[in-house]
Amino acid sequence: SKNGVHTFENVVGHLAQREDQVHSLGSIGGYEWFVKLGLGVYDETSFRSSLICENGNPKVKIGIRYYLKIKNSNEILQEKYKREDFMNLESDEVAISEYIPLLEVLNLKNGWLIDEKCTVEYGIQILIHNCPHYSGSTTESHDKLIPDDVELSDLEQCFQIANRVRIDLSTYRLLGLPEVAQSLLLTNASHFIEEQLIWKQYKNEKFILHAIEHDLSRFLAVLLKSATPEYVLEIIRGHIDILSMEIKKMIVAKVLYGRY
Structure with missing residues (x-):
């Protein structure tokens, strides 16, 4: 800069x-x-x-x-x-x-x-x-570097988080940022957003679905700590088409071995 x-x-x-x-x-x-x-x-x-x-x-x-x-x-x-x-x-x-x-x-x-x-x-x-x-290369696949639907405030917060700046954000604000970070290919921002979510305590099925949709496997593991194997299997049946390989492995570890 x-x-x-x-x-x-x-x-x-x-x-x-x-x-x-x-x-x-x-x-x-x-x-x-x-x-x-x-x-x-x-x-x-x-x-x-x-x-x-x-x-x-x-x-x-x-x-x-x-x-x-x-x-x-x-x-x-x-x-x-x-x-x-x-x-x-x-x-x-x-x-x-x-x-x-x-x-x-x-x-x-x-x-x-x-x-x-x-x-x-x-x-x-x-x-x-x-x-x-x-x-290392310039290809036609980089048509949109910053998607048109990304707000400036979201962009700034994702880049701050990617650089490990601690921002005091509400739960629902944090839940909305992984999608922005993923659209910008900021994998480290997604990682740090997930860390902040893990520090909080949640018992809400909406958070479980959000973790599945955005491939937040570590956050999902925390949410499922107190879940029964039967409930976990129910989640698998209901969302098998969108489960990432990382989440599938985590769920199998819980159901079969009782650990993550």
């Missing part, structure tokens, strides 16, 4: 010439990155900043979390046009800030330009990628 601040000079002159200004951020995740300032790509009545990855390979996709903020002494305006988001970048795609009407920028009373200078604060965090620098 990388964050920082850069001040662009002679901004008005570049805008008059319809020229973008570009500042190199160096290498991040094996690729060169740049922060750019200028007119809107499709609307020259707007002003924006953007982050660009120098990636000419159409097969390479990089999932990032980013923020862009054009500095202003007026904090209300500054926060209004700040952008924090995550997206999948491929080929020549760019991450763009909120657009600011150009006339507002050129009005010096609004505080966007100080002595024709404009300062941009930026941040990039590489979340997931299929870059050959890391994965």
Whole structure:
């Protein structure tokens, strides 16, 4: 990840010439990155900043979390046009800030330009990628690095948990995260989520079904500690089609040997 601040000079002159200004951020995740300032790509009545990855390979996709903020002494305006988001970048795609009407920028009373200078604060965090620098190969199977239905808050919590950050979450919040972690291929996050679930005490059949659906074999073992062999066999009959091999082995150990 990388964050920082850069001040662009002679901004008005570049805008008059319809020229973008570009500042190199160096290498991040094996690729060169740049922060750019200028007119809107499709609307020259707007002003924006953007982050660009120098990636000419159409097969390479990089999932990032980013923020862009054009500095202003007026904090209300500054926060209004700040952008924090995550997206999948491929080929020549760019991450763009909120657009600011150009006339507002050129009005010096609004505080966007100080002595024709404009300062941009930026941040990039590489979340997931299929870059050959890391994965060893780039294939067509990585169409979606961050699924469209994953919420930013879920994404952040899964990455925090994957890095062993202790988060105080409710039981039902924890129960909802394994599916997100699995969709992001964060197996270590699933492991640590399961650990937190194990520390709690449950006696609810819904939790048993949830553990089966998400292949949480260790959590299921704790839930079944006081279950009779007959009840365990009933579970097998009712859910045989979705039981993973790990859960099947655990259940067989309980029924046949009385242990896990």
